Amino acid sequence: MIVDMGPALSDEPDFIFVGEFSQHGMAEWSKKAFVDETIYTPAMIGGNKALEAVSQSSASGLIKKIRIDIDAYPFLNWRWRIENRLSGTFDEKQKQGDDYAARIYVVVSGGLAVWNTRALNYVWAQNSKKGETWPNAFAKDNAVMMALRSSEDPLSIWHMEKRNVREDFLQLFGKEVRYIDAVVLMSDTDNTGNKVTAYYGDIYFSRY
Secondary structure, eight states: OOOOOOOOOEEEEEEEEEEEEEHHHHHTTEEEEEEEEEEEEEEEETEEEEEEEEEEEEEEEEEEEEETTTOOOEEEEEEEEEESOOOOOOTTTGGOOEEEEEEEEEOOTTTTOOOGGEEEEEEHHHHHHHHOEETTTTTTTEEEEEEEEEETTSSSSSSSEEEEEHHHOOOOOOOOSSSEEEEEEEEETTTOOEEEEEEEEEEEOOOO
16 A cells, blocks of 8 residues: 655755854854954844844944745745934945945855856845845946835844845846855945944845
8 A cells, every 4th residue: 555645844944044143142153354353243132142233334234144045935034123323414326335334245246257156135225215226336237226225214223135046146136046155234334334233133135
């Protein structure tokens, strides 16, 4: 007699963690500095372990090199919060205004052809509207910014995010992407001379 046991269970996990700041702090993340250094430290905020970022006229990030199959794990999940806003009426689409209290971006490497590297930036904007997209002022068409949060969003509370990275790359770059090669988080204020404090929670890719 043959018994139907239903579909075979996959050995693959439903989640792939990129940053488990609640458990492992900054392990496996490396610094990437542009102008001075934003200070990143493990911290407790609201009873939760997270990563604190303090940027004062600085621009540096943390990078995690990790290859993710976004056909299998298309969704990027995280939570973040900021404690204060950037001041001023700067234009985030220009070089002198290219600062963000918080951002997370995913990178598709061009390998030896570095000009083919692409970066999709999810940013907490100040003067751009939520949902707006634009080419990065420095990297032009190689990097696209997407404002997930803006000055309309409340301070000092956690905001949950979930993005279909595969669909976002297709929509914003016009190309299908199978793998991403790195995830970077960054709070930067070098162009506007601001000071900001932000917190990043755990970051992971998921099937659903």
